[in-house]
Amino acid sequence: MPQSFVFRTIELDGQYLRTAVRPGSNKWPPLLIFNGIGANLELVMPFVRALDPELEVIAFDVPGVGGSSTPATPFRFPGLAKLAARMLDYLNYGQVNAIGVSWGGALAQQFARDYPERCKKLILAATSAGAVMVPGKPKVLLKMASPRRYIQPSHGVRIAPDIYGGGFRRDPDLARAHAAKVRSSGKLGYYWQLFAGLGWTSIHWLHRIKQPTLVLAGDDDPIIPLVNMRMLAWRIPNSELHIIDDGHLFLVTRADTVAPIIMRFIAEERLRAVVRPRAISDNSEGAKE
Template sequence: MKTEALPQAGAVADDASTQPVPAAEVVAPPRRTKARRASEEVLPAKAPAAQPFEFRTIELNGQTIRTAVRPGKAHMTPLLIFNGIGANLELVFPFVAALDPDLEVIAFDVPGVGGSSTPSTPYRFPGLAKLAARMLDYLDYGQVTAIGVSWGGALAQQFAHDYPERCKKLILAATAAGAVMVPGKPRVLWRMASPRRYIQPSYGVHIAPDIYGGAFRRDPKLAMAFASKVRSSGKMGYYWQLFAGLGWTSIHWLHKIRQPTLVLAGDDDPIIPLINMRMLAWRIPNAELHVIDDGHLFLVTRAESVAPIIMKFLQEERQRAVIHPRPFAPKAG
């Protein structure tokens, strides 16, 4: 496990498309004015634009599931996003926009959220992981990298554990190991237990600094922009998501997750205290931890800084973790 410093806000990953194009050789007088030199400079080539999302609503197990796919290039393993509780897929678009446009991205609304139907009975995390695997089958995807945010991080852990052959790498952002987690402040947890912030946008804006922390404490416009993208399906879907995690924990099988894992944590996260992310990185054999100077929603507020860390992780070819046996000790005599 290792921790690396976060790049400054606005940093981007090294890419040939962002480097200056060499200028053609120019015959010029021995001395040139500043204006002349400036006119001969060649600007960097623009990065290729990402493809727009393709939206589809599919039917699985009697449920309608709303999906969005941003097409990418075949040389990169697609990225499957498991979103936070009550969060519709549009809320991750600012983060996706900061990623390499060659990376194919799959987002979806879990049952009871956004444009997906609300089930008559709740799912548990193993059932939701199975539903995600069936969704990948329907959309004709084999192996993916999974990223889970907050509540979705628990679902991503379950997916990586139950379907290891479908999950090449794992990214966990602002999440925990479930029932054994060190909880946030009671007032924050009480507010998180209610879907009111998604149903009543003005209330969501009011409590955003307290529950999300970080940049939301300093910039009221962030909360307004976030609330404007919310698409609520009502209270029942939110309560079903709470039920999915009731009593759930991954602590007893985290050591079985063999995928290379990137753990991302905010140092001012009122919902998931930092110690929970340290525990995940400690328990997962092949994990590395990055601590970001922000709150719970750093994937959105620090997208331009976090995206290069994620892209570097995705491009690395890392060896699987190896658990070494105890050294052989010859018998005395």
């Protein structure tokens, strides 16, 4: 059954944000997606379509990406988290579950920390704690530092096996399909995103994230080595780690595998332990007397 998306461009203090909502039921809180660096919202559509159709999903292009306007000065992660909260206000959403992918995983961590009342559960996919991360190979990071793969699709197809790993190493069609969905806003927006995370780290406050957290990692991720995801799962108190047999973009390439894991996590209601005083029998009362 085809799933329709409602696209809107909204204005917040002179900043235009392109949003897409896949309507769902009220069975669960909506899922807010924080996408990867330079990635327009169309790139996560295969993943969204793999999720339960009753789950309402909110996606958007961050400033300088896809159909959103490029700001004159860059945002930092706290400013972007605040903008996301204001976007939810504008779209009339209260509490959501949040998923962050790669660069967007850092933003999702910031959102969960700054707006705990808005974020019920947190899902972190192929991401890290920022500046303290164990880096990927230098040649991979050098390619990631340039927006060329978004501006020149043929270049993106050529380097996809090296930077994304996993299924992209084995199937050239994946890279071509991925590149066909790219919608670039130019170089400046990409560099603004790089600046947002410059020197940023969550390592010193990860232990304060109280939301139930699902950590998803690829075992063949050239950008975010697996040890970084283990570190997140170790530092976040109420977290669980799942390792996927794929690369950096497993959310798309293994959507049919990952979506059920995420849906089980969203549907699970974890109840707090209730400590009840032990009933005192008549015999024990008599013994006391």
